[in-house]
Amino acid sequence: MPECEPTLTSLAFDRAASNYDDTRALPADISGRVTQAILDLAPPGQPILECGVGTGRIAAPVLMRGAPLIGIDLSIEMMQRLRAKVQRAPLAQADISRLPFPDATFGAILTVHVLHLVGLWREALREFKRVLRPGGAYLNSHNFRRPDSPNARLRERWHNLVEARGYSWRRPGAQNHEQVVDELRSMGAHVEEVFVGSWTQTVTPQQELESIASRVHSDTWDVPDDVLAGTAAELRAWAITEYRDLSTPVPIERRFSFDVTRF
């Protein structure tokens, strides 16, 4: 794979490579719908670029359907997992805010759960516009959590506890989905949400507490050990008052959609 100097303002996922697929898998039928949606939305036969391709959770099934997809990421370790699934996958280490491709190269650009990690995300959007062919589409999907679901409530409470101690859990990129849509519209783009699918996942409050304490998600990575331990203990005490039995499974509504942008 060609290499580049990783940018200091993005969060590469090397440390998540070994557990990413186990902790972020989509149900098989939803994964199938995501693949089909990408194939339906991308202009037929034209190259697709997935920015922040990771382990190929999204890209691998698209490649297996024979689509001309190229993946880039800062993390070689993440892409090695994709390489193990699809040996011939065209991959490069590159920063999505400085794309190493000529103007008007791709029929579609794809980002899934990436822009919150990229400090220069506004520059990345301008790069997407530059490398898209006329009539091409930029497809972006963000992580959806119902604000009243137990995992979202626990995580929000934990974020507040971290901030109360003067530390940050924030990733370097876009802070929410609305910010991205506003920026795209300010660039003159037309953005439309396309719903792909929804499903119900069951989690226990205990599992969510464990995922925070064991730093599964990137909001925990820069929090010092002592702050993580202290806030996790406080969060656990709060969860007991809120949920009583931390081992009772709670249904959580999940959904996958694409914001489809045309410049």
Ligand SMILES: C[S@@+](CC[C@H](N)C(=O)[O-])C[C@H]1O[C@@H](n2cnc3c(N)ncnc32)[C@H](O)[C@@H]1O
């Ligand atoms: C949460 S993972 C998502 C991976 C994949 N899109 C998926 O949905 O499974 C985000 C990926 O973006 C990569 N990444 C972060 N900043 C980046 C940047 N500036 N340029 C390229 N990749 C970046 C990370 O290394 C990581 O592999």
